[in-house]
Amino acid sequence: MAYSATAESHDHHDHRPSGIWRWLSTTNHKDIGTLYLIFAGVMFFVGGSMAMVIRLELFKPGMQFVDPAFFNSMTTVHALAMIFGGVMPAWVGLANWMIPLQVGAPDMALPRMNNFSFWLLPFAFTLLLIGFFVPGGAPAGGWTLYPPLVLQGGDSFPLAVFAIHLMGASSIMGAINVIVTIMNMRAPGMTLLRMPLFVWTWLITAYLLIAVMPVLAGAVTMLLTDHFFGTSFFSASGGGDPVMFQHVFWFFGHPEVYILILPAFGVVSEVIPTFSRKPLFGYEAMVYATASIAFLSFIVWAHHMFTVGMPLAGELFFMLSTMLIAIPTGVKVFNWSATMWKGSLTFEPPMLFCLAFLFLFTIGGFSGLMLAIAPADFQYQDTYFVVAHFHYVLVPGSIFTIIAAVYYWLPKWTGHMYNMTLAKWHFWLSTIFVNVLFFPQHFLGLAGMPRRIPDYATQFADWNMVSSIGGFGFGLSQLLFPYIVIKCIRGGEKAAARVWEGAHGLEWELPSPTPYHTWETPPSIALIHKGGEHWTEDGDDA
Amino acid sequence: MNMKKLATAIATVTVALASPAAFAAWTLNMTPGITAISRRVYDLHMIMYWWCVAIAIFVFGWMIYSLVRFRKSQGAVPDTKLVHNTKAEIIWTVLPVLILIIMAVPATRTLIETDDASKSELTIRITGYQWKWGYQYVDSGVEVLSTLDHASNAARQLGSGIDPTTVPDYLLNVDHPLVVPAGVKVRLLISAQDVIHSWWVPALAIKKDAIPGFVNEAWFKIDTDKTGLYRGQCAELCGRDHGFMPIVIDVRSKADFEAWLKTQQAMQRPADPAAAAVATAGDAAAPTG
Amino acid sequence: MSQSHAPPDSSKYYLPHGTPWPIIGSVALFTTMLGVAAWLNEWFGPEMFALGLTLLAVMFVGWFRTVIGENQQGVYNLDVDRSFRMGMIWFIFSEVMFFAAFFGALFYSRTLSVPWIGGEGVKVFDKIFLWQNYDAAWPTNGPAHLGPRADGSFEVIPAFGVPALNTAILLTSGITVTIAHHALKAGNRTVLKVFLALTFLLGFLFVSLQAKEYGEAYMHKGLQLSTGIYGSTFFMLTGFHGLHVTIGAIMLTIIWLRTLRGHFTPTRHFGFEAVAWYWHFVDVVWLGLFIFVYWI
Ligand code: HEA
Ligand code: HEA
């Protein structure tokens, strides 16, 4: 794999088109990474605003502000925007930025397709959001799109289906690019087991994406034909079954939640060693644990369907297989703890967010394990206990680690340090409010409050008010984030190449900000060993 | 939200935390319910909960200890050679396996038990509609249609101006509850007409999806001393008024129940013998798990 | 965009600078999909859809021209070639998973939902209460006997008629494309051209026979997309497959035109191989279809 990069025109090397055309036509992994991250940020705010409508309506009992149908649209589009518009593009953006830097590649392997996979997304979300302005309103059947309900949707139904097709195409292309980059573009000497864990977790995530996004596309295609072309996949009168959709959907949906969290594991595995000034504990175990989680994620899907009336054998199988996921996930949590053990810890913002992740994701994992217990899930299913579970793994799980990743690599990207004090404020406010927001939802669920309802019995009033207050607090705290980032882009103290004292890895061998083109000649083996995953104090490779 | 509301909320929280007994609404936990199964489910939930607490104490304790003990500001020096420890790694792989096995045993037992609807003495058909519940006592043909009560329905309209706290059992009350006997094994056959609904009564620990075109089974046997009203809700998003199709069961003693059924039967049309035959046939063919 | 001035340097991984095609492609797909949605919703006719497709065609032609042109200039080294190959393999894998969703639907309905509706297994009450007059069987159009015929009957296409013939055709085309590949590697361009032409002709023959069968099913057999779960799974699986065969045959034709122009060398012919892989994939899917949809 001896090569280095060649570009179309060597005479004006750093030439890039200016203005909007630069961004529309770019094939540079850093530009595309930036586009992805900006898009993800925008969608986080769009989805978050919808969450604010939800929390506002649920602030107290009685219907205050919105119509129940609109409320359902808020819930549905909130989830779609957050998952497909917020978290997934954020991870792809980080992959674009970091994977070539971390494996010593000049760019992503397929740069034109890279541009395509990004630019499909704004169009996909335009299709989805147009739904708010057509007869019948935006999709309101929940992000899980269960038929027959979803087939009652208005004119936005085909728009949503096509939006999902486009998002799927985008994800598949993004995933192919990641796989090919990692498998084909690593610098000589960057063996698989020397790759940083962020690269590893993304590689496995990319396999998950390629395996399940087409299945989602197939599922929504069947919805489309059931609605418009008279097929009866999901209707018993023709021999189909509404529950069949749920199987197909969750065959996608469960791996999907690991798509949202595996790159997070990667980020945590980068940040914690850096701020513990100690190599990651159990590197290989981490790789195998990630792979095991990914494998298991294909055989547990029906734990979302314990109440649909599956045969007993099915319930048992899915209960037991789901419980198994706790083992590799536990290995990860323990390895992170062991990394901090006998370390030399400092608490910069990326580390703080990762620490919050450690505690709060684990809490979310515990509630996940409770949900896995089928007879108990009969009580939890479709209540706010589930809402609490998945927000614990998604918000302090995925979102916090995305924030951590940005705070970790931002000085590398921009060449400036950001305002640490404000970032710490961002951390403390987020961490406190996220618990005020989601912890009471455990109580609400156990006390019997169903999810996806715009109004509730008065006995649920108190915790809902607490949760809403937490929600507004959390939402407002997030305004700090773009402020800090934009200020950092505009200027600030000059960042060193190795931004953090304990940072190891190829990206830290490059200057900050990273030049537009990097690793045009691959890093030397010495450099790879120096910065590699297995570094030790005396510089050699353990 | 304005400051006044915020202040009120904070005050409410403080008061509530200070005197938990005074505020029944600050419910924290699941109901143990009114059947043997529901109590087993509750126990299962609590076992899981305490296991998680125990593991949390260990994991979080370990993390917090590290956070305090190994701070650079306190002069901690990293041990960069500590990247492996086979013994520790085996322990933290095997120990969770054991814990999971311990958890799985009672869970499996309970699951098998909830699945066995045989030998029931009364069969009720439940049908979900957008947005109400239909009940049919299969053997006697008595039918009940159950919708959100008028008071709640008036108050829940957007901008109704009615304060929900003044409505008794706001959103949890129906016009005609499902009347069931205590101490009798009742089989539920659950289905739906239009979209998927889910019939959920926490006190019974039963949540079963009502799926158009298919019939799901569930069963309960309520303790004889647990007569009274118990409430639940539709638990599967079923459209606009999903939040407004509650379930109320009115548990009566066996004698009271039979008397009620008689009067209903007299009021409605007489029993359909075909239905009864069908029900018996179903019982004979009932799967055992 | 800007043309290459530098002579190809095969020690370097070629990175393009800017490209207009993806954004055109995104606009094209957006237009197409909005157009279909508008058409389905009866907002207006298929004009926008057609516009989108046209734009999409422009994008494909333009994009591939660019890439083929670059390739002919020799700017792609073996690493780039390997990236393309890996990309194609994983793309095909994603297609496999797409078909897996529909095969899943077929297996689920055949082995679970249809028997359940007929009251088998755990769902005795389905029959007792909801579908008294239905006995589970396959093929079926469900308890409501959906479909175009008033009496609810329909006929299936027997496996050992045209479908078997089509199997033979596709398998043969798999062989011809392999012969073409060997010829290409051996530098025998006449054999290459002939067998490649045979391959796409067989492909189009398959498609036309399939189209005839569809006509038969729709007109005379009462078998349509709306013929219950059998019609749904039958047309969804064979339809998507047929679409893939059509695309594959078009790609083969393009590859053939390229060979006529003297493209591809015995050692470097990614475009050829990608299409050949795709063709084998389509072939294998057909075998699955033949067995599970037509035969058993
Ligand atoms: C990032 C996303 C994410 C992640 C990581 C998880 C992780 C897990 N989830 Fe979650 N889940 C969701 C997102 C996620 N989930 C979403 C979005 C839904 C709802 C979808 C919808 O309906 O809309 C959902 C719903 C959901 C359900 C269905 C609930 C219902 O609808 O009734 C279930 C049931 O089993 C479940 C289980 C689990 C389990 C067992 C894990 C495990 O992976 C957790 C493993 C982690 C730990 C256990 C903690 C750490 C381990 C240790 C410290 C070791 C020692 C521990 C033990 C031995 C116990 N999840
Ligand atoms: C990655 C995924 C993700 C993320 C990040 C979030 C983030 C949040 N979610 Fe989300 N949520 C889901 C995924 C996610 N959610 C899913 C999958 C569902 C299930 C949907 C379904 O049932 O179909 C769901 C459902 C769901 C519900 C249940 C709705 C229902 O059942 O009807 C609620 C209710 O509280 C909720 C709240 C929130 C809140 C308050 C946040 C907050 O973290 C958001 C914070 C962010 C902002 C607020 C934006 C930034 C700030 C501003 C725009 C400034 C303005 C702020 C103010 C005016 C205060 N979510």
Ligand code: CUA
């Ligand atoms: Cu009926 Cu929800």
Ligand SMILES: [Cu+2]
């Ligand atoms: Cu899951």
